[in-house]
Amino acid sequence: MHTSSFQQNILAELDHELATTRKLLERVPYDKADFQPHPKSMKLWQLASHIVNLLAFKQLFVQADSRDFLDPNGPKPGPTPSSSEELLARFDQYSASLRQALQDSDDEQLTGSFRLHRGEQTIMERPKAAAIRIMGLNHSIHHRGQLSVYLRLLDIPLPAMYGPSADEQGW
Incomplete structure (x- = not known):
């Protein structure tokens, strides 16, 4: 009987989600x-860049024990990509770094706690594996769903995500 680890499960899910996300990002004009x-919505490029930058945030969950948003020396996303090629290059770079950080981790490390806070105010504290899934993968999937709506409103054909898209079916 083969036992699967937190790390193996997260890597398998990450691989699927990264491939799906990249297909969508390739279509962002x-x-x-x-x-x-909507006036309260992020602009298209801001949303696409946020999805990419979240990959670095997920890596932080693996490699650090906390992140204080008030720390001026804390990690910050790079400048906003100024082309589709730059967006995809950053996505590929951040994806590879996150994947490597997960490969270098183990279940013991992933059961350790991660605290996201603003000074003394705790925003989230949970095991690293849960932080990666909830604030990492699920958060990215949420924004990817928003991005798919933006593309639909721009009449840009959508790729398959969890099965064929209406565009791929010719509907």
């Missing part, structure tokens, strides 16, 4: 960067 479906 830089010339529509300022599109926003």
Whole structure:
């Protein structure tokens, strides 16, 4: 009987989600960067960049025990990508770094606690594996869903995500 670890499960899920996310990001048109479906919504390019930058945040969950948003020396995302090629290159770089950090971890490390806070105020504290799944993968999937709506509103055909898309079916 084969026993699966936290690390193996997260890596398998990550691989699937990264491939799906990249397919969607490949379709984001830089010339529509300022599109926003509602005044309270992020602009298209801001949303796509946020999805990419979340990969670095997930890596932090693996490699650190906490992150204080008030720490001026804390990790911050790089400058906003200025082209589709730059966006995808950052996605590939951050994906590879996150994957390597997970491969270098083990279940003991992933059961350790991670605390996200703003000074003394705790925003979230949970085991690293749960933080990766909830604030990492699920958070990215949520924003990827938003991104798919933006693309639909721009009449850009959507790729398959969890099965064929209406565009791929010719509907």
